[in-house]
Amino acid sequence: MSTLKTTLTGYVGYRGREGHYAFLLHRITGLGTVLFLVIHIVDIALVYLAPKGFLDVIALYQTTLFGIGEIGLVFCVFFHGINGLRIAYFDMFKPANWSIETGRNSTRVTLIATLILWLPATFFMVRNILIHNFGLFGG
Amino acid sequence: MAATSEQIRRVKVRPNYDHVAWKWMRYSALLLIPLVWIHVILQDVIVGVHAMDLDYVAQRWANIGWRIYDALLLGFAMAHGMNGVRQVANDFIKGDRARSIMSWALFVFWLAITVIGAAALIGGVRQDIPLN
Ligand code: HEM
Ligand code: HEM
Ligand code: HEM
Numbered sequence: 001m002s003t004l005k006t007t008l009t010g011y012v013g014y015r016g017r018e019g020h021y022a023f024l025l026h027r028i029t030g031l032g033t034v035l036f037l038v039i040h041i042v043d044i045a046l047v048y049l050a051p052k053g054f055l056d057v058i059a060l061y062q063t064t065l066f067g068i069g070e071i072g073l074v075f076c077v078f079f080h081g082i083n084g085l086r087i088a089y090f091d092m093f094k095p096a097n098w099s100i101e102t103g104r105n106s107t108r109v110t111l112i113a114t115l116i117l118w119l120p121a122t123f124f125m126v127r128n129i130l131i132h133n134f135g136l137f138g139g
Numbered sequence: 140m141a142a143t144s145e146q147i148r149r150v151k152v153r154p155n156y157d158h159v160a161w162k163w164m165r166y167s168a169l170l171l172i173p174l175v176w177i178h179v180i181l182q183d184v185i186v187g188v189h190a191m192d193l194d195y196v197a198q199r200w201a202n203i204g205w206r207i208y209d210a211l212l213l214g215f216a217m218a219h220g221m222n223g224v225r226q227v228a229n230d231f232i233k234g235d236r237a238r239s240i241m242s243w244a245l246f247v248f249w250l251a252i253t254v255i256g257a258a259a260l261i262g263g264v265r266q267d268i269p270l271n
Contacts, residue, residue: 003233027227034220041213041252045259047196051266054193061188070183077179081172088165121184132189 018107019100026083029076036073067129074121079114086110160222167219174212197264206260213256221249 014020046054060066086106090097097106130136152158182188186195199205228241 004231007230030220030223031227034224037216037220038252041217041256044196045255047193047264048259048262049255049265051193051264054196058188058191061191067188070188074179074183077175081168081176084168085172088168092165121180124184125187128187128189132187 018104022083022103022107022110025079026087029080029083032076033073033080062132064129064133067125067133071122071125074125075114075118078117078121079110082113082117083107083110160225164219164222164226167215170211170215171219174208175216178208178212193264193266197266200260200263210257210260213253213260217249217253217256221245 011024043054043057046057061070090106097103127137182191200209225242225245228245229238232238232241
C-alpha cells in the first residue's frame, strides 16, 4: 500500500513542470489507448464471433458521446506517438538532451506538433458528427 | 595514486528481460507510428464510423494485404501496449513475487485478446448467421 501512496502522491505533488506533464500525459495517453485497443479488438472480432452484436456495437460508436471519445482517442494517439518518438530519439541517440532546458523546449514542440495534426482531424470528425447525428450540412 | 585513476572500467552486462523490453518499446514505437496513424486517420477521420457495417469489414478483409496489415497492427500494438501496462504496474507493485504474478497475469490476458483478434482475422466476416 505504501508504494501505491508514494507513486500516486508523486504523480500529483511532484512539480517538474513541462517534463513532469509530458511524463504524465505519456502515461495517460498510453493507458487510454490500450484500454480502447482491448475493447476494439473484441468488438471487431464480433464480425466473426457474433455478427449481430457487431452491428449493435457500431451503432454505439456512432452516437455523439462516443464521437467525442474518438476525438480524444485521436489526440492520445498523436501525442503519445510524437512524444514517444522524442523519448526514443533522446534515449538512443541524444542522451545529452535529457536536460531540464531541452526537455522543456522539446515538450512544447511536441505539444504544438500534436495540435497541428489533431486540430484538422478534429474538424473532420466534428463535421461527421454534425452531418450524421444532427442533420447539418445536408446530412 | 591508484585510488584516483581515471581509467574507465567497462563491464559487460548480460541483457535481462527488462533491458530487452526497454529496447522493444523503442523499436516497436517506430513501426507503430505508420501502422497506428494510417489506420486511425483512414478509419476514424476519412471513412468515419458512420460508413461502417459488416460489408465494409468484409470488403476490406477480402484484400489479403489489409489482413496482413491488421495482423501486424494486432501483434505490435498489443505487445507494446501490454508491456507498457507492465511498466506502469511495476511502479505500483514492489517485490519480486508480486511482480512476477502481475507479469504472468498480463501475459495470459494479452494472449487471450490476441487469440480473439487472430480468430476474427483468419475466420473473416461470418455471413451464415441470420442477423435477426
Ligand atoms: C523518480 C523519478 C524522479 C526523481 C527522483 C526526480 C527528481 C528531481 C529532483 C530532485 C529535481 C530538482 C532538481 C533541481 O531543481 O536541482 C527534479 C527536477 C526536474 N525533473 Fe525530475 N525526477 C524524477 C522524474 C522526472 C521525470 C520522469 C521527468 C520528466 C520527464 C522529470 C522532469 C524534471 C524537470 C523538468 C525538473 C525541473 C523542475 C524545476 O526546475 O522546477 N523528472 N527532479
Ligand atoms: C475510433 C477509431 C478507429 C476505428 C473507427 C477503427 C476501425 C477499425 C475497423 C473497421 C477494423 C476492421 C478491419 C479493417 O477494416 O481493417 C479495425 C481493425 C483493427 N483495428 Fe481499428 N479502428 C480505430 C482505432 C484503432 C486504434 C487506435 C488501434 C490501435 C491502437 C486499432 C487497432 C486495430 C486492430 C489491431 C485491428 C484488427 C482487429 C482484429 O484482429 O480482429 N484501431 N479497426
Ligand atoms: C504511435 C506510435 C507509438 C510510439 C512512438 C510509442 C512510443 C512509446 C515509448 C518510447 C514508450 C516508452 C516510454 C518510457 O519507457 O519512458 C511507450 C510507452 C507506452 N506506450 Fe507507446 N508508443 C506508440 C503507440 C502506442 C499504442 C498504440 C499504445 C496502446 C496500445 C501504447 C501504449 C503505451 C503504454 C501503456 C506505455 C507505458 C507508459 C509509461 O510507462 O508511462 N503506445 N510508448
